[in-house]
Amino acid sequence: MGRPITPFLWLLFSVGGTVSALLFPVHLFLTGLAIPLGWIDPPRYEALIGLLRHPITRLYLFVIIAFPLVHWAHRFRYTLYDGLQIKHLTALIVVFCYGAALVGSAAAAYLLWNIP
Amino acid sequence: MSLGAHYTPYHPKWYRRRVSVWWWLQTWSYTRFVLRELTSVFVALFAVVLLWHIWALELGPEAYARLLVRLGTPLFVVLHGVAFVFVLFHSITWFNLAPKAMVVRLRGKRMPDWVVVGSNYAAWLVLSLAVAVILLRR
Amino acid sequence: MPATVALAVARYRPEEEPAPTLQTYEVPFREDWVVLDALNYIKDRLDGSLSFRWSCRMGVCGSCGMKVNGTPVLTCAAFLSEHLPGPIRVEPLDYFPVVRDLVVDLSDFMRKLKKVKPWILREEEKPLAEGEYRQTPDQLDAYKQFSMCINCMLCYSACPIYGLEPSFIGPAAIALAQRYNMDSRDQGARERLEILSGYDGIWQCTFVGECTKVCPKNVDPAGAIQQYKLTSAVHWLKTLLPWGAR
Structure with a gap:
């Protein structure tokens, strides 16, 4: 059956889980709650686009988008299997989950590469 | 005892119970497990929101201003509130389970679980502060 | 009362x-x-x-x-x-x-237990005259927790994955395989990898964690399985290297 790539997918899942556990709460709290609710003033556009142009920022954003997407794909795949008992639809589920993660990661790479 | 039973000791008439589709509602710990797994949906959604932020910034100052208005609408505030609860649940369960999955040894001795968990929370605090300072720098 | x-x-x-x-x-x-x-x-x-x-x-x-x-x-x-x-x-x-x-009926577990070879495997037995295989307290400590299993099957009964996927090797058998993998006298880890990392092995587990909660002997099968996932993933990475393990 060749070399199963499950261990590799699990490694990506773990990296994505760690990255999102460490960094998502603060990003989500600031941009989704604290700024919209007016507790903190939003950063100026110039400051943000300047930050975004820096290569380290781009790499950072790619990491915190791509890995968490694979984390979701892997975890959600098993949730669908067990929660709904639809393991017979494996092929469909695998294509949907990892496919969506791949598309999202490609979109992130494209956007981050083409920053003006 | 009826005489109708025709099975041998090697082919006993077992009773097998099927697992219900709703097995994860039967006890709170199973429900908690499924909720923990579903945090991944909110993790993915927020990754998509980050993509949206980047896209708006690339389009220019007007798009950024529109993004800020959109994020302030009640719908998005509520969505972010729910997502925040799930993402926090993800962080806490992830940190607390880490020492089970990864044994850290120092000179042959296994580090106690609280050391591993504690360093996770410390890293969380430091990184969160760093992100806040960089993002909100004037 | x-x-x-x-x-x-x-x-x-x-x-x-x-x-x-x-x-x-x-x-x-x-x-x-x-x-x-x-x-x-x-x-x-x-x-x-x-x-x-x-x-x-x-x-x-x-x-x-x-x-x-x-x-x-x-x-x-x-x-x-x-x-x-x-x-x-x-x-x-x-x-x-x-x-x-x-x-x-526990025959299913008995079959699975045998599959993971829960005994000390040696590439070559050393002659009796050379004495016993010695172990330090730290080496004993590495696997002792997993050796406390009494095969009571509470962990299987607590594992929804075993219910949904009856071919899953399951908590106790994997913990007992780890008990020998972590034993300094054992050399069979490579031999067990095939079955533990195969289709019915550790990758079926989604870390529900109930097996560890119900264990009356604090064996922590959930921990054993997650730790083995890391071992297996590291082994997988090594196979990518030209000079790595096969």
């Missing part, structure tokens, strides 16, 4: 009924009685036809595992007083075929 307590016990008489039913018995309540004592009272005084397994009465033999009020426990360690007021529901362990009343 009540004078008596009711036990709702699952009965399954394959000659007479197609599916299990609950039968209620009223037994005397005593502070120092466990559920197993109550079952023995029923068998001795009330209904000799009730079938269940037990042996040591002290949490060592692993025979008397049942579900009490829905949770898998050793009935020799489940005090009646912890389950008041009644009726206390006593059922056979989940996911195993029920043979009769509270007795389940």
Whole structure:
């Protein structure tokens, strides 16, 4: 059956889980709650686009988008299997989950590469 | 005892119970497990929101201003509130389970679980502060 | 304290009924009685036809595992007083075929246990004259926790994945494989990898964690499985290297 790539997918899942556990709460709290609710003033556009142009920022954003997407794909795949008992639809589920993660990661790479 | 039973000791008439589709509602710990797994949906959604932020910034100052208005609408505030609860649940369960999955040894001795968990929370605090300072720098 | 307590016990008489039913018995309540004592009272005084397994009465033999009020426990360690007021529901362990009343068939586990080779494997046995294989306290410490397993099957009964995917090797068998993998005298880790990392092995597990919670011996099968995932993933990465393991 060749070399199963499950261990590799699990490694990506773990990296994505760690990255999102460490960094998502603060990003989500600031941009989704604290700024919209007016507790903190939003950063100026110039400051943000300047930050975004820096290569380290781009790499950072790619990491915190791509890995968490694979984390979701892997975890959600098993949730669908067990929660709904639809393991017979494996092929469909695998294509949907990892496919969506791949598309999202490609979109992130494209956007981050083409920053003006 | 009826005489109708025709099975041998090697082919006993077992009773097998099927697992219900709703097995994860039967006890709170199973429900908690499924909720923990579903945090991944909110993790993915927020990754998509980050993509949206980047896209708006690339389009220019007007798009950024529109993004800020959109994020302030009640719908998005509520969505972010729910997502925040799930993402926090993800962080806490992830940190607390880490020492089970990864044994850290120092000179042959296994580090106690609280050391591993504690360093996770410390890293969380430091990184969160760093992100806040960089993002909100004037 | 009540004078008596009711036990709702699952009965399954394959000659007479197609599916299990609950039968209620009223037994005397005593502070120092466990559920197993109550079952023995029923068998001795009330209904000799009730079938269940037990042996040591002290949490060592692993025979008397049942579900009490829905949770898998050793009935020799489940005090009646912890389950008041009644009726206390006593059922056979989940996911195993029920043979009769509270007795389940464990052949599935026995087959799986053998598959993971839970004994010391050596590439070459050293001659007897060279003495024993020695071990330091730290080396013993590395696997000791996993060696406490008494095969009571509570972990299988707590694992929804085993219920959904009966071919899953399961918590106890994987923990026991780890017990030998981590043993400094053992050289069989490579041989066990094939089965543990295969389709029915560790990758079926989604870390529900209930196996560890119900374990009466603190074996932590969930930990064993997650740790083995890392081992297996590292091994996988090594196979990518041209000079790495095959």
